[in-house]
Amino acid sequence: MDATDRRLLDLLRVDGRAGWAELGERVGLSASAVRRRVDRLSARGVITGFTVQVDPDAETGPGVEAYVELFCRGTVAPGELQRMLSAVPEVVSAGTITGEADAIVHLRSRDVRALEDALERLRMAANVDHTRSAVVLSRLVHRSA
Amino acid sequence: MDATDRRLLDLLRVDGRAGWAELGERVGLSASAVRRRVDRLSARGVITGFTVQVDPDAETGPGVEAYVELFCRGTVAPGELQRMLSAVPEVVSAGTITGEADAIVHLRSRDVRALEDALERLRMAANVDHTRSAVVLSRLVHRSA
DNA sequence: GTTGAAAGCGTGGTGAC
DNA sequence: GTCACCACGCTTTCAAC
Numbered sequence: 204m205d206a207t208d209r210r211l212l213d214l215l216r217v218d219g220r221a222g223w224a225e226l227g228e229r230v231g232l233s234a235s236a237v238r239r240r241v242d243r244l245s246a247r248g249v250i251t252g253f254t255v256q257v258d259p260d261a262e263t264g265p266g267v268e269a270y271v272e273l274f275c276r277g278t279v280a281p282g283e284l285q286r287m288l289s290a291v292p293e294v295v296s297a298g299t300i301t302g303e304a305d306a307i308v309h310l311r312s313r314d315v316r317a318l319e320d321a322l323e324r325l326r327m328a329a330n331v332d333h334t335r336s337a338v339v340l341s342r343l344v345h346r347s348a
Numbered sequence: 349m350d351a352t353d354r355r356l357l358d359l360l361r362v363d364g365r366a367g368w369a370e371l372g373e374r375v376g377l378s379a380s381a382v383r384r385r386v387d388r389l390s391a392r393g394v395i396t397g398f399t400v401q402v403d404p405d406a407e408t409g410p411g412v413e414a415y416v417e418l419f420c421r422g423t424v425a426p427g428e429l430q431r432m433l434s435a436v437p438e439v440v441s442a443g444t445i446t447g448e449a450d451a452i453v454h455l456r457s458r459d460v461r462a463l464e465d466a467l468e469r470l471r472m473a474a475n476v477d478h479t480r481s482a483v484v485l486s487r488l489v490h491r492s493a
Numbered sequence: 494g495t496t497g498a499a500a501g502c503g504t505g506g507t508g509a510c
Numbered sequence: 511g512t513c514a515c516c517a518c519g520c521t522t523t524c525a526a527c
Contacts, residue, residue, distance in 0.1 A: 217434070220365060252364070254361050257394060294489050296454070307484075337447040339445055340445060344440075346399060367504065378511075
């Protein structure tokens with residue numbers, strides 16, 4: 204796992220179907236050397252697979268997304284927050300953060316109504332004082348990680 | 349966008365590097381027919397790209413995450429923003445939003461140094477006036493969707 | 494252990510139907 | 511949508527570092 208491996212991963216993140224030869228000339232290696240490194244990364248479990256990125260709107264119509272900042276009273280218990288957030292299906296990702304807010308939550312739902320319901324469930328959680336939401340107008344990037 | 353297209357998307361989700369001929373025999377089509385369908389899905393924006401799935405922890409340990417708000421001067425060009433953001437491997441997801449900021453970007457990198465580099469690339473983009481970052485202290489939820 | 498070069502062959506990409 | 515074509519790139523082998 205050296206700098207070349209990391210460069211290969213970055214290049215493959217941008218284009219997962221890039222040819223070995225093309226990757227090779229961008230990192231200064233031959234095609235066969237590139238393939239061996241990628242195979243090794245797959246065997247080690249660093250690379251778990253290759254996939255296609257699909258626009259979520261294409262399958263179930265245009266949904267609604269929002270980023271919600273959580274402001275809590277007193278101390279924040281990460282464990283309790285995690286249990287609460289995991290119980291809300293609309294939560295795509297979440298984490299405690301630095302800055303004014305205590306945590307940020309990425310929500311995705313099929314319509315505004317479902318979004319409001321999810322928001323209300325977040326607000327009901329223990330220690331949550333108030334929230335600040337930003338609705339997503341247009342999604343620019345979404346990588347499945 | 350029929351049942352065959354959906355089956356192709358499902359197969360590509362499992363293996364994004366599958367050959368056209370292999371895909372063809374699994375959906376009952378020829379290789380060139382498959383390629384035309386995939387090209388059409390890409391042109392229509394249903395397929396936004398191909399990428400590699402990397403185990404975040406296996407790569408270089410826990411890593412660092414951050415949410416970055418982008419504040420732009422004057423009008424925001426979503427297309428230009430999208431091109432810029434897609435070129436930065438550290439970008440997990442991003443979208444234009446309501447509220448004070450114009451856009452929010454979810455970043456993940458292997459260490460603070462790489463995070464700073466990615467941040468600098470965001471700031472260099474046209475019309476970006478300044479940014480406000482919140483570093484993730486502990487990841488609470490992450491669903492691969 | 495790693496790599497690069499060459500040969501054979503499978504596959505992608507394109508055009509005609 | 512299929513079939514046929516050609517060129518390119520992948521895969522493998524082998525020798526060398």
